[in-house]
Amino acid sequence: ASTLGAAAARSGRYFGTAISASKLGDSQYTTIANREFNMVTAENEMKIDATEPNRGQFTFTNADRIYNWAVQNGKRVRGHTLAWHQQQPGWMQSLSGSSLRQAMIDHINGVMSHYKGKIYAWDVVNEAFDDSNGGRRDSNLQRTGNDWIEVAFRTARAADPDAKLCYNDYNTDNWTWAKTQGVYNMVKDFKQRGVPIDCVGFQSHFNSGSPYNSNYRTTLSSFAALGVDVQITELDIQGASAQTYANVVNDCLAVPRCNGITVWGVRDSDSWRSGDTPLLFDGNGNKKAAYTSVLDALNAA
Numbered sequence: 001a002s003t004l005g006a007a008a009a010r011s012g013r014y015f016g017t018a019i020s021a022s023k024l025g026d027s028q029y030t031t032i033a034n035r036e037f038n039m040v041t042a043e044n045e046m047k048i049d050a051t052e053p054n055r056g057q058f059t060f061t062n063a064d065r066i067y068n069w070a071v072q073n074g075k076r077v078r079g080h081t082l083a084w085h086q087q088q089p090g091w092m093q094s095l096s097g098s099s100l101r102q103a104m105i106d107h108i109n110g111v112m113s114h115y116k117g118k119i120y121a122w123d124v125v126n127e128a129f130d131d132s133n134g135g136r137r138d139s140n141l142q143r144t145g146n147d148w149i150e151v152a153f154r155t156a157r158a159a160d161p162d163a164k165l166c167y168n169d170y171n172t173d174n175w176t177w178a179k180t181q182g183v184y185n186m187v188k189d190f191k192q193r194g195v196p197i198d199c200v201g202f203q204s205h206f207n208s209g210s211p212y213n214s215n216y217r218t219t220l221s222s223f224a225a226l227g228v229d230v231q232i233t234e235l236d237i238q239g240a241s242a243q244t245y246a247n248v249v250n251d252c253l254a255v256p257r258c259n260g261i262t263v264w265g266v267r268d269s270d271s272w273r274s275g276d277t278p279l280l281f282d283g284n285g286n287k288k289a290a291y292t293s294v295l296d297a298l299n300a301a
C-alpha cells in the first residue's frame with residue numbers, strides 16, 4: 001500500500017494524526033492529512049477549556065470542524081480528552097471537593113452526549129500519574145478522592161456505551177519505570193473489579209530525556225494481557241530517527257491488541273515541539289526518511 005493508513009489497514013490497524021482546526025484552511029496540510037491518515041485526534045479542540053469555557057455552557061465549534069472534516073473524508077475520530085489536570089478553564093481550576101467532582105461528571109456527560117455513537121475511542125482520563133514515584137499525580141482532581149478515575153470511567157460508559165474508553169499517559173512506555181508499573185496496577189485493578197476500561201493510550205513522546213527503549217514491546221504486550229487494547233496515541237520522536245520509528249511500528253505490529261498508531265501532527269512545522277523535527281513530513285510537506293521506514297514496516301506485516 002502507498003499510504004500510511006492503507007498500509008496499517010493491511011493488518012486491521014489504523015494510522016492517525018493530530019489535527020488542528022486552525023490549519024484546516026492550509027491545503028498542503030489537508031492534502032497530506034487526508035491522503036495518509038485514517039484516524040484523527042483533535043490536538044486541542046475537544047479539551048475541557050475548549051468545550052466548556054463557562055460552566056454548563058458547551059461549545060463545539062472548533063471540535064466539530066475537525067470532527068466533520070474527518071468524517072466527511074472517511075476517517076474515524078479519537079476523542080481527547082475528558083478529565084485532565086491541564087487545560088482546565090478558569091472556573092474549573094477554582095473548584096474543589098464535591099463541586100469539582102460534579103463538574104467533572106457533568107463535563108464528561110456534556111461532551112460525550114454531543115458525540116454519542118460517533119467517537120471510536122475516548123481518552124477519558126489523561127496523565128493522572130506522578131512522573132517518578134509510581135503513585136497518582138497531585139492535582140485538584142486527585143484531591144477530590146482517589147476514586148475520581150473510576151468515577152470518570154463509569155460516567156463515560158453510561159454516557160456512550162459504544163465508545164472505547166482509554167486511559168492515556170506519557171512516560172509509560174518503559175516497562176522498568178515506576179510510572180508504567182503504577183498505571184499497569186491501576187488497569188489490573190480496574191479489570192479485576194469490573195471498572196469499565198477498554199484501552200490504554202501510550203502517548204510516546206520520545207526524546208533524549210525519555211528515549212525509546214526496546215522493552216516497549218514488553219510494555220505493550222503486558223498491558224494487552226490484562227484484557228485491554230493498546231494504542232500509540234501521540235507519537236513523535238526527537239530527530240525522527242527512521243530506525244526508531246520502525247522499531248515503534250514493529251513493536252505495535254508484534255502485539256495483536258495494539259490496534260493503531262497516531263502521530264502528534266502532520267509536518268514538523270505543525271509539531272508542539274517543532275524544534276525537535278519529530279514528525280514524518282518536513283516543514284515543506286516532503287516525506288522524510290522516517291516516513292518511508294514506517295510505511296515499509298507496515299507493508300511488511
Ligand code: G3I
Nearest residue numbers: 018043044080081086087126127170203205234264271272
Ligand atoms: O489558541 C491560542 C491562541 O489563541 C494564542 O494566540 C496562542 C499564543 O500562545 O496560544 C494558543 O493556544 C495554545 C494551543 O496549544 C494552540 O496552539 C496554547 O497556548 C498551548 O498551551 C497549546 O499547547 C498544546 C498543549 O497540549 C497544551 O497542554 C499543544 O498544542 C498540544 O500539542 C499539546 O498536546 C498534549 C496532549 O494534549 C497531551 N499529551 C501531551 C501533548 C503535548 O504536550
